Amino acid sequence: MKFLKNSKQDRSNDEVAQRIAERITIRQQRIANYLNDRTKDISGKYLLISLIAFCIVFASYSLYLLINAVN
Structure with missing residues (x-):
């Protein structure tokens, strides 16, 4: 049983997640x-009239x- 995970893999996953988050932010x-x-x-x-x-x-x-659901 492994109690400790590979730290290199954790770092690479974090880097990938960071890049994805940056791309999403730039696109937004x-x-x-x-x-x-x-x-x-x-x-x-x-704008107010359109919203109303x-x-x-x-x-x-x-x-x-x-009303149609009740009838």
């Missing part, structure tokens, strides 16, 4: 920058599903 930053560039010219009032409309549409759909 690129996507965030892209989306920020696309929405920088949209006014706050338009989105909430109303999906609340209505959820209520419709709930």
